[in-house]
Amino acid sequence: MTKSIAEINEKIAKGQAVVVTAEEVIDLVRKKGTAKAAKEVDVVTTGTFGPMCSSGAYFNLGHSQPRIKAGGGQVYLNDVPAYTGIAAVDIFLGATALPDDDPRNRSHPGEFKYGGGHVIEELVAGNDVRLVVNAHGTDCYPRRKIETWINLQSMNEAVLFNIRNAYQNYNVAVNLGDRTLYTYMGVLKPRLGNANYSTSGQLSPLFNDPYYKTIGVGTRIFLGGGVGYVAWHGTQHNPGALRTDKGVPRRGGGTLAVIGDLKQMSPRWLVGTSFLGYGATLTVGIGVPIPILSEEILEYAAVTDEEIIAPVIDYFEAYPQRSPEVLGEVTYAQLKSGSIKIKRKQVPTASLSSYSRAVEIATTLKGWIKKGEFRLTEPVAPLPGVESGIIIKPMQERPLEKEG
Amino acid sequence: MTVAKTVARKVVLRFPHRLVDKPIIYRLVKDYDLQFNILKASVTPEEEGLLILELSGSKKSYDDAVRYLTGVGVELQPLVKDVFRNEERCTHCGACVTICPVDAFVVNPKTRVVDFHETKCIACALCINACPVRAMEVRL
Ligand code: SF4
């Protein structure tokens, strides 16, 4: 059995496409078997909703009168600095940016109440945001200072552009030390007090297409409550990660760079986030549709939490020191049971990524497709796969002082 | 004759592991002449200890006792009045589940929705900053 994306789109146009979520497909395959289910199902929808630090947005602010050149100067949105090293009124705001006067970790653990992710959430909510520009002034752009309110509607472009999202798999973080740790994986209690994980497992986009056979550059997706696209593979994309017999990465694995018009997104799916003692970030909602082009693709999409394995890593010593030590491996089914066993201790688990909201994303995307509002796209280029030989590199430091 | 000002405060004490078996409460009574009421205690052998007390005594001995406690490495936090969840803001991630000392957050095994049992909450405030989207708030 094989189908093409064009055939699936025809069925979507007629309102006849059979669409199920990555959770529903599991039962369907159990009941009907892969062959029959593959014939029936056209699209499987996935979802994930978790903190994703490599997120941000670029904006074109429009030209003031007289003109100002923010490029090379300073721009603040609600006191959060944006990147200006581009043309006159184009700026990029990163999710982890912090106000210059944020106390950070001076009194540890810092709260990181407000950062770039929170500004993005406010803009998407339609709120006015305080814009401050300091510039050097030129003959063609004479102004040196602007202070004004702006909002999303007043800007020309407002584009969410996240250079690494939707990590295929992720560490389970624990703490073997004797003090509480404040990390990007949440608060980790001493002596294996808890274990935090952060993917939606069987619902997560890249777990359902482990070899990137359908997801590629140009794939249309659910992004932040609106429509977006896969722009590229994400940074640290690591297709060469250790995999199970069924191809599921047992370590970090692949990532996606995604892009979309911020003006049609919603604050329900882009939420400013604060990690105590670590920093500010953005919780992002992403859903990717997987066209069931063959039995093989359905088999991948029917992956269950029992078949997905994550490494347990100590964030007291191993992670910060970049030591390769893995304390053990656990399945997502075990993680979701509420506790896992590490070093003969029963350790309670908690998730940083919302499974119930991932279900909501997959269900929303399913609804869009069923109603014919959302068509699938043919990728214009594949993501680098295992055959690319790509393996992420650590930094090699070289002394700046040359001898002799 | 002046009457010493007395206070009664509810506080959360967090002990690092090394202090768990030290007679700290005994010293509060003996050296600082405070009275105490244990509202909640949880000390597991491998983790830090957590104690929620109502301490009462003269204002001066209370202040001295606080200085003594923080000096030996006990983290002390006043118990807030009332903690509630901003339902609009909660993403049901579950990060709070292992933070709460009284298991006020429970993940529904089927829907994975995180239920907040307000009646169990002792308002220790540990979840306020541990919640990544800051959905837990103190009612003033
Ligand atoms: S940590 Fe915050 S957002 Fe997550 S479930 Fe708990 S209250 Fe809700």
Ligand code: SF4
């Ligand atoms: S304040 Fe938060 S952590 Fe403390 S008991 Fe209440 S719900 Fe639990």
